[in-house]
Amino acid sequence: MSGRKVRIWFNRSFAVGYHYINAVRHNEDGMAFEIYGTHRDPEHVSLRACDYTEVEPVLSGEAYAAYCLDFCRRHQIEVFVPRWGMRYVVAAADAFAEMGVKLVCCTDRALLDQVEDKGNFFLSAEENNLMIVPEYRLVHTANEFKKAYEELRDMGLSVCFKPTRMEGGVGFRIIDPNYDPLTALFDTVSAKMSYEQAYHALSQTDSFPELMVMELLEGYEYSIDCLASPEGELLAAVPRRKAGGRSRLLEEVPELLEIARKVAQFYKIPYNYNLQLIYQGNVPKALEINPRMSGGLHMTCLSGVNFPYLAVKMALGYKVDPQTPEYGLLTSYVEQPVLMEGQPAQ
Template structure:
């Protein structure tokens, strides 16, 4: 498959782990050659160190950001675009990218993205289709709704937490803990714990607020399942990655979770790389969220012998990719790697 022609590929604004994913594409097992373009608002962002060409992104959102992306592809004759930031805006312009001949390595079904990126919509869908067990939850947007949801869930003997329905990672996540000591909290590390009274008083200061999901706190082992699927949604690989304390992650052959991944793939048919998050409550894995993109820990799942970022790009280019055979049972971790970003060229003192 090796070719002398370099394929022009663009990775837009991403997290620091984008450095690893770009390197995975560059150092692919097929010897396919890429000219790699990267952009970010921060001109010193680490992900840009792995690119051949870099550009500082303007501060834009919505249609304006989509226009910037289209213009970037025109100016640099980009053939493959791997969007991370602003994916929703990019997908809204998917037809224009297709007309330019640009392959998008992401889910281009805007309706599906809306369904799964909103945690409330995802929980409803997953429950209705019996894809997995969802936690006790309610979606609220007034203080009184919040109070009723909290009391209902707590009455079942469950601890309660809440988070926005449309945020990534742990942004806005809080755990209700009425036994917290304000003075102790002040002198300890920053915590997600808050009292019900404090939250209720704050929410009562406005008539309505952006949707919050009030739900049972899941307290067992937490798993991320990194998935690779064909453009038609066929599941080609799934790696259950268990948080094992500290930075260690166990890449585990878990039949229960692999069956969930298979059901999710069959129903949603999300292409390329995506990630499921579940937490056990007792013996039952319960849904947390689904992310239609490369996860922050995908580089550890690549240790199973599957080059997740590259295989997604390979499929977008039209090459066949077979069902993968990962090596499970790996206990993994990660370390920081020092990198030189720039050298100042100064004259050395004479001996």
């Protein structure tokens, strides 16, 4: 590989972006990178892993895509790893390609619509026998919500709901039939609420953005971090189970690895993505697909697979062979103090 530094840009991300940037910087091939980072917060910790930083303007839609194109032009960026505003970037994928910028993400807009919308994903997963989905209903009005809740309750199921187009647990609520507002007031904040509270809130408008009212899954929760070629060939899959507190077990579970294989074969999502499933009894049921690096990927990298770097490597045109992750590892994480000035924190 050439000793020339490849110019790579990571836009606005979460704090764990710090780890992913350093995984690329300290790659096993010794490939050299000049790393650019942007964020709306000039003191965001992810920027401390970068060689050059810039404060992002508050933009969305086509205006944000135009900013990204201009940033790539100004800094002669060769590889762009978009996190925030990925759909805006993907809409302008042809313009990035014309500039010679490699996007490390899924650029198939129809596929993103299919997997990012939880309703579309559940329907697709069911119809194509990819995995079992929970009992669910899609609702847009308070009356539809009432009907859905009563149907699931009458099936003997615990019930929760969430928006179909949010990520990271935003908007997720559990309906607790024994909810006591006074007790809740003196307890830690939780996602639980009463049916009456939810119905009252949703009744304040004639219609609302689509909600999924669904069976509450209460068994082991797994995130399966996946690495695939630009053509969608699965190269690595590591199931990561919540094991209490901050602990995460990287576990070889044949039925989950088979689900990952079927999902990869059907959707052909490139680079890094994540499947989330929760067991109900002995049955793993689908939760969602995130066509991007997951929030816990830095722990999964302890399996010996450098997920962030290998995706970048493939985007640059290099071949990556199927990986052999190490399973059976119990992992966790700690806070790390970082100086917010001086040379990039590594």
